[in-house]
Amino acid sequence: MTGLSRALAAAAALVLGGCSGWQSALDPHGTDAARLASLIWFIVAVCAIVWILVVAALVPVLLRRRAPRPEPLAIDHAAERRMTAAVGLSIAATVVVVTVFTLASFVTTRGLGAAADDDLTVVVRGKQWWWEVEYPDPDPANVFQTANEIHVPVGRAVRLRLEGDDVIHSFWVPNLAGKQDMIPGRTNVLTIRAERPGVYRGQCAEFCGLQHAHMAFLVIAEEAPAFEVWRGRQRRPAATPLTADQETGRVLVETRQCGACHTIRGTAAAGTTGPDLTHVGSRRMIAAGLLDTTRGALAAWIADPQTLKPGNLMPLVPLDPEALRAVSAYMASLE
Structure with a gap:
């Protein structure tokens, strides 16, 4: 990627990715994304060339002074032929550009998503x-x-x-x-x-x-080695509570509504409505990106999920401060 394209990709990332700055189709890190980015840059380059050519043809026409015609209603056959040729050439160029875009898109997308049996x-x-x-x-x-x-x-x-x-x-x-x-x-x-x-x-x-x-x-x-380590950990049941707070939190999760909606493998919690919480403490974020996974964020989410994310399916479960502290301690320990 050239310096200019990197600069444009960075600027586009800030626009397309919001505050994150790294969610951008113009900064590919995957095989298919690279093909799509190349197609995007190709289309942008062709459109830029077309725009430059149109402006280059338009400016002289706008700046040129027309001599008054001796007969205002007379037809200038030479000018008519030039205009006809210009319109015909523009139509032909449009057909060529659209055809090239269609073929380029077909060739690019045909190779996307190729899969093998060992994937x-x-x-x-x-x-x-x-x-x-x-x-x-x-x-x-x-x-x-x-x-x-x-x-x-x-x-x-x-x-x-x-x-x-x-x-x-x-x-x-x-x-x-x-x-x-x-x-x-x-x-x-x-x-x-x-x-x-x-x-x-x-x-x-x-x-x-x-x-x-x-x-x-x-x-x-x-x-690959790090992925296999992660996958091995995810297959294990939930971690055993190590403190009194965590044990109290486990009991509360199993006996309150939490266990009816969420699964925590290795415990009595076996609900299927909400996310599996067996290793929720190891995840980088909760509530689909709304909050980073910290004990404080877990406590805030458990205390009032409807204020943080109105309309979600998690109901408000009344907990006193001690119970909330215990449940959040247990959730944070599930790594």
């Missing part, structure tokens, strides 16, 4: 308003779920099976791939391949309700 498969379900992420395995004991966070190995194609659970969502991680809709009752497939380690922000790109803007996720690309 890693991850199931992603869009919900209002969070992302359920499941890692299938032939052995049911090795299947696990997480939320709003997708870990992938660097340099390996990952086949994402995208499903909509309630309304139409759209999965988009611009640094790695293009958009793909998630439609209830239908499974779409998108293949991503991260070429270097990093944390890439994704976003729902289809208006899906009140909290659509607060429906982000992270794709964390790691070297």
Whole structure:
């Protein structure tokens, strides 16, 4: 990438990525994203050339003085022929440009999403308003779920099976791939391949309700050994409480409404409505990108989720200060 294109990509990242500064289709870190970025730059370059040519042809015409005609109603056949030729040439050039754009788009998109039998498969379900992420395995004991966070190995194609659970969502991680809709009752497939380690922000790109803007996720690309370590940890049951506060929090989670909506493997909590919380303390963020994962943020979310994210499906569970402290301590320990 040239210095100019890097500068333009950085400027576009600030616009497209908001405060994050690194969510941009013009800063590709994946194979498919690089192809799409090349297509974007090609289209921008051709459009810039067309604009320059149009302005170059228009300026002399605007600045030229016309001599008054001796007969105002007389037809200037030479001028008519020139105008006809100019219009015909413009139409032909438009057809050529549109045809070239169509062919370039076809060639670029035809190669996207190529998958092989040994690709890693991850199931992603869009919900209002969070992302359920499941890692299938032939052995049911090795299947696990997480939320709003997708870990992938660097340099390996990952086949994402995208499903909509309630309304139409759209999965988009611009640094790695293009958009793909998630439609209830239908499974779409998108293949991503991260070429270097990093944390890439994704976003729902289809208006899906009140909290659509607060429906982000992270794709964390790691070297293969680090990914396998992470996957091994995720397959384990929840950590055993180590303090009195954590033990009290575990009991409260199992006996209050929490356990009816959330799963914490290795405990009596086995709900399926909300995210799997078995390793929630190891995630970088909660509430689909609304808050960083800290004990304080967990306590704030548990205390009043409707104020922080109005309309989400998590109800307000009344807890006194001591109970809230215990539950937040237990949640933070689940790493």
